[in-house]
Amino acid sequence: xxxxxxxxxxxxxxxxxxxxxxxxxxxxxxxxxxxxxxxxxxxxxxxxxxxxxxxxxxxxxxxxxxxxxxxxxxxxxxxxxxxxxxxxxxxxxxxxxxxxxxxxxxxxxxxxxxxxxxxxxxxxxxxxxxxxxxxxxxxxxxxxxx
Amino acid sequence: xxxxxxxxxxxxxxxxxxxxxxxxxxxxxxxxxxxxxxxxxxxxxxxxxxxxxxxxxxxxxxxxxxxxxxxxxxxxxxxxxxxxxxxxxxxxxxxxxxxxxxxxxxxxxxxxxxxxxxxxxxxxxxxxxxxxxxxxxxxxxxxxxxxxxxxxxxxxxxxxxxxxxxxxxxxxxxxxxxxxxxxxxxxxxxxxxxxxxxxxxxxxxxxxxxxxxxxxxxxxxxxxxxxxxxxxxxxxxxxxxxxxxxxxxxxxxxxxxxxxxxxxxxxxxxxxxxxxxxxxxxxxxxxxxxxxxxxxxxxxxxxxxxxxxxxxxxxxxxxxxxxxxxxxxxxxxxxxxxxxxxxxxxxxxxxxxxxxxxxxxxxxxxxxxxxxxxxxxxxxxxxxxxxxxxxxxxxxxx
Numbered sequence: 360x361x362x363x364x365x366x367x368x369x370x371x372x373x374x375x376x377x378x379x380x381x382x383x384x385x386x387x388x389x390x391x392x393x394x395x396x397x398x399x400x401x402x403x404x405x406x407x408x409x410x411x412x413x414x415x416x417x418x419x420x421x422x423x424x425x426x427x428x429x430x431x432x433x434x435x436x437x438x439x440x441x442x443x444x445x446x447x448x449x450x451x452x453x454x455x456x457x458x459x460x461x462x463x464x465x466x467x468x469x470x471x472x473x474x475x476x477x478x479x480x481x482x483x484x485x486x487x488x489x490x491x492x493x494x495x496x497x498x499x500x501x502x503x504x505x
Numbered sequence: 506x507x508x509x510x511x512x513x514x515x516x517x518x519x520x521x522x523x524x525x526x527x528x529x530x531x532x533x534x535x536x537x538x539x540x541x542x543x544x545x546x547x548x549x550x551x552x553x554x555x556x557x558x559x560x561x562x563x564x565x566x567x568x569x570x571x572x573x574x575x576x577x578x579x580x581x582x583x584x585x586x587x588x589x590x591x592x593x594x595x596x597x598x599x600x601x602x603x604x605x606x607x608x609x610x611x612x613x614x615x616x617x618x619x620x621x622x623x624x625x626x627x628x629x630x631x632x633x634x635x636x637x638x639x640x641x642x643x644x645x646x647x648x649x650x651x652x653x654x655x656x657x658x659x660x661x662x663x664x665x666x667x668x669x670x671x672x673x674x675x676x677x678x679x680x681x682x683x684x685x686x687x688x689x690x691x692x693x694x695x696x697x698x699x700x701x702x703x704x705x706x707x708x709x710x711x712x713x714x715x716x717x718x719x720x721x722x723x724x725x726x727x728x729x730x731x732x733x734x735x736x737x738x739x740x741x742x743x744x745x746x747x748x749x750x751x752x753x754x755x756x757x758x759x760x761x762x763x764x765x766x767x768x769x770x771x772x773x774x775x776x777x778x779x780x781x782x783x784x785x786x787x788x789x790x791x792x793x794x795x796x797x798x799x800x801x802x803x804x805x806x807x808x809x810x811x812x813x814x815x816x817x818x819x820x821x822x823x824x825x826x827x828x829x830x831x832x833x834x835x836x837x838x839x840x841x842x843x844x845x846x847x848x849x850x851x852x853x854x855x856x857x858x859x860x861x862x863x864x865x866x867x868x869x870x871x872x873x874x875x876x877x878x879x880x881x882x883x884x885x886x887x888x889x890x891x892x893x894x895x896x897x898x899x900x901x902x903x
Contacts (some may be wrong), residue, residue, distance in 0.1 A: 376644055380826045394769075400754075401767040404637075404896040412771055435582050435654035440644030443641070444639060454552030454646045458655055458758050467758050469644055469655075476824070477707045481653070482662035500643050 363484060376497035379489065380404050382424075383498070384449040388429060390468060390500055392422035401425070401464040425468070426487045428477040429459040432467045434480045445494035453477075457502045459486050507670070508811070511742040511748040512605045513732045514901060516544025516725035517864040520618070522689040522718045522851045529562050533569070533618030534576045536857070540614065542724035545737060548577045551725075555585045555601045557593035557617030557856035560629060569856065573616045584611070590891030591803065593617060594695030594722070594859030595899055598776065599746040601726050611731035617856035618721030626717060637880070638761040638892070643868045645763075650714050650806070652760045654706035657808035661708060664823035666811060670830070671713050672699035674807035678843050682850020684836075687861075690850045691716050701808075713807040718852030721861035740903055741870045745789035745850040747898040750780040756805035760892050779816035783888055788820070790884075790900040794818035798882040799841040799869060801862040803889040804848045814842060817888050836877055844869060844877050859897050862887035866901040 375381065380403075381390050392403035395410040397417030402410075403425060412415040434457040438448035441454065455472035457480060472480070473491045488502035517874050518539025520532040533556070541548055554577075556569025565572040570584035587595040594617045604633040616891070627650055633639040641647040660666045676696055683687040696713065702712040732739040751759070752774040754766030776784055786845035787793060794817060802813035814825035819840055834842040845851070848858070866885040868874045879885075882903075889897040 361700050364511040377640065388658040395737075398770040399554060400770040403764045403767075404625070422716050433655040435651050435658060435708075437648060437651060437706060438704045441642060441648050442624070444632070444643040445646040446705070447646070456647060456651055456655070464767070465754070467756075469641075469645060469647065469758060480843060482659065493520065 368448060373492060373496065373498040376493055376499045381500040383490050388488045388500055389490060390463070392423050392424040392425050394423040395420055398500060401466055403466060403468055426461045426463050426486055429461040429468070431480060431484050432458040432460045433482060434458065434472070434477060436477050441482050446493055448494040455480070459502050471499060471501045473503040475504065508576055509742055510761045511603050511729070512736070513737070513739045514725045514739045514741040514863070514867045515727045515732060516540040516542070516546065518543050518723050519687045519807065519861060519864050520721035522720035522854060524689070525719045527620065527719070529559055529620040529719070529721070530565060530572055530576050531620040532620070532719060533573050533616045533723070535715035535725055536618060536721035536723035537573060537577060537614060537616045540725045544725040546725060546859040547891060548614065549568060551582055551612050551614045552560065552579070553583045553601060553604055553613040555587065555613065555615045557597040557615070558588035559619045559856050560585050560588065561622065561836050562620055563757060569616070580872070588717040589895040590893060591853070591855055592889055592891030592895035594857060594863070594896030595746060595889060596748055596895070597741070598724065598860065598863065598899065599748055600727070602743055603730050605726055613726045615726065616721070616723040616725060617860045619856055620719045621717040621854065627708040636764065641763065643762045646747060648706070649760060650706040650709060652758070653714065653806035653809055654709045655758060656812060657709050657806060658707070660808055660812060664826065668700060668708055669696060670811065670826045671709070671807040672696040673829055674804070674810050675699045675712050675849055677829070678804065678847045681836050681844050681877050682846020685846045685850065688718070688846045688850040689741040689852050690840035694793070694869045709806050709808065715805050715848035716852030718854045720851065720854035720857050720861065722857040722864050724860055724863050724903060731808045733859050738871070741867045741901050742897065744792065744902045745786040745898070745900040747780055747782055747785035747789065749785045749896040750894045752781060757896065777816065778896065779813065779890060781885065782890065782898045785819040786886065786898035786900050790902070792900060796884050797840065799844055799885050801843055801845060801847065801865050801885065801887040805842060805853070807849065810842060810847065813888055817886060836879070841879050844874065844879055847853060848900060859887065859889045859899070862889065863899055863901065870901055870903050
């Protein structure tokens with residue numbers, strides 16, 4: 360996992376729920392992956408150490424910001440409050456989830472969807488990365504309206 | 506794989522699935538004794554015992570082989586314990602088969618049992634921010650049904666499957682399960698009941714999603730030579746066990762992952778992970794999907810049964826719904842799917858489930874499956890997929 364230091368000098372932002380997986384820079388959210396210098400494979404969550412391409416022995420995995428827009432691969436919601444360690448809001452409203460395909464990286468990334476329900480979504484529609492708080496405060500990446 | 510490289514399923518036994526609330530050991534022992542009775546063997550005949558582990562029952566669950574051996578009475582038999590999530594039973598079976606094929610033993614007993622808490626499966630306790638299984642709950646609230654629902658919605662978008670199709674899978678499996686004394690749910694259901702059950706993870710409703718259950722299953726494997734010598738029923742043989750992992754890049758979002766592998770550098774493999782699981786089994790058995798009489802597939806959700814039918818090669822992509830609607834996959838149909846009633850009727854008892862599938866293969870192939878018997882069953886496939894990339898497919902033949 361990458362150090363959280365990078366998050367400290369970009370101005371006030373809520374505490375991230377996970378270090379090194381995303382950054383909010385001037386109010387713009389970016390997912391942070393790593394890219395293998397040898398074969399160019401992208402990893403999210405950020406992988407360090409050895410490239411996951413079995414035919415590549417690359418160990419130079421540099422941080423890269425992933426595309427901020429992608430298309431919905433699929434989506435769902437959680438009609439019942441998910442169990443701990445998730446912190447469910449009270450009163451509870453269903454959490455919406457989307458798996459979003461990023462064309463350039465050739466990767467599908469799952470995330471909560473901000474301010475939208477399943478009725479607002481369809482497979483193939485475009486979403487853009489944003490961020491938002493978990494019910495107990497820390498910030499996570501989220502998919503939102505472009 | 507030729508007959509010379511096969512092992513015999515001499516016995517199969519189960520403890521009925523339910524929510525009994527007792528320690529898992531008892532279910533495993535009951536299943537083991539039933540399998541031994543079925544084989545006509547004694548526990549003291551067993552040279553090697555493999556336990557499929559359970560991770561929610563403390564230390565005895567992590568060393569299931571020793572736990573079952575102690576409960577049955579120490580005999581000095583060799584043991585192994587293994588964990589591969591939902592595929593644990595298949596891996597345990599493969600370990601036993603391998604030892605027989607290597608000539609290191611003639612009689613092996615494979616046992617899996619679980620006792621499950623109520624509600625959603627949750628991650629193992631404690632703060633573990635390096636564990637993706639913990640993190641997916643913490644950051645996303647992504648339960649297991651959330652992933653099943655992503656696949657279901659994707660299927661609806663790609664192939665035009667409908668909630669009515671999903672309900673029809675439940676209706677079919679509940680009917681089969683009503684004929685199975687080991688099933689937890691024995692009532693038939695209507696499509697209206699399924700479609701009126703509460704939404705859990707859109708588009709999947711409560712009755713689309715498999716429950717978590719208590720249960721135990723066991724299988725006795727022997728070498729063909731031993732079966733001859735002891736005069737055992739050698740009708741059913743294991744023709745293949747596939748325990749493959751995905752090939753990079755895996756382009757389907759798997760539990761408990763946050764993302765797929767990237768295709769930026771390497772194009773996707775020829776087959777998806779699930780398709781590759783069955784493909785490896787067919788290759789090993791020297792059989793084709795057309796050779797199957799029936800299949801048990803891992804219907805964690807109703808929609809996933811339709812995916813599996815295509816993944817195991819019984820229908821082209823997007824056409825499983827046609828088979829379903831034509832009645833082909835029902836008992837009495839052209840290629841019955843989940844004649845046991847499937848997870849829809851059992852609920853999931855993780856380390857026992859792949860072995861329960863093998864029990865069903867055994868009874869169907871012997872022609873002793875009673876009211877749910879598949880006519881003239883000659884070959885059956887059981888397919889399953891465990892968390893973190895554990896494939897499992899078993900082919901049994903007469």
